Amino acid sequence: MSGPTKRAKTKRGGAAPPAKRAKATIAPMETLGRDVLLQLTTYMEPKEALRLSMTSMLMHDAMDDSVWRPMLLGTCEVKPSLLKPRTQMRKMVVNLAQKKSCVLCDRFEPEGCHTIKVYTVHRGKKLCDRCVQLPMFTEIGHMEVMRKYKLKHKELRELPCRLVATTFDISRGEGFKTKMYNHQAVLDLVARVRP
Numbered sequence: 001m002s003g004p005t006k007r008a009k010t011k012r013g014g015a016a017p018p019a020k021r022a023k024a025t026i027a028p029m030e031t032l033g034r035d036v037l038l039q040l041t042t043y044m045e046p047k048e049a050l051r052l053s054m055t056s057m058l059m060h061d062a063m064d065d066s067v068w069r070p071m072l073l074g075t076c077e078v079k080p081s082l083l084k085p086r087t088q089m090r091k092m093v094v095n096l097a098q099k100k101s102c103v104l105c106d107r108f109e110p111e112g113c114h115t116i117k118v119y120t121v122h123r124g125k126k127l128c129d130r131c132v133q134l135p136m137f138t139e140i141g142h143m144e145v146m147r148k149y150k151l152k153h154k155e156l157r158e159l160p161c162r163l164v165a166t167t168f169d170i171s172r173g174e175g176f177k178t179k180m181y182n183h184q185a186v187l188d189l190v191a192r193v194r195p
Helices: 032-041 046-053 059-060 065-073 089-100 142-149 182-192
Strands: 140-141 161-169 175-183
Touching: 032 046, 032 089, 046 065, 046 089, 059 140, 065 089, 140 142, 140 182, 142 175, 142 182, 175 182
Parallel strands: none
Antiparallel strands: 140 175, 161 175
């Protein structure tokens, strides 16, 4: 049977008090200051600011109309006449972020993103100026593929293609069509054919 443990005695003969830890005080948002929050949000995309506001209830409450209004006027480039006294600023930022943000990189485009209208697997995606030029979203013509990448007809047969009418021959009564390939699929084929 072991008894209760005894505290070590000090030089004076009394028991040493346990070491106290300093309590960490959590500073409220008010001590941070509204100016700091405004400065932070000026460098953020609308989706980033929305994510920040959803981190906690404290942040959600701190980011009120005084934060969202400058974002709407600055980053989102909304006309001041559209901001009425009853306008729900945060809700407006949410709607604009959904409509005008790139699907791939979340970059906000105030004038709107490019919507892919070609009948491919990417039809309907909204992309920014940078992402719309990526090979996976662009198409390349049959003759350009042969000229640029030195591929043969039989190598290109395995790739899915889309027929596009380029011109119309009135004497024959039919249109001239060219094959369009996904640029990324062509690059993958080139990597496979030429190791």
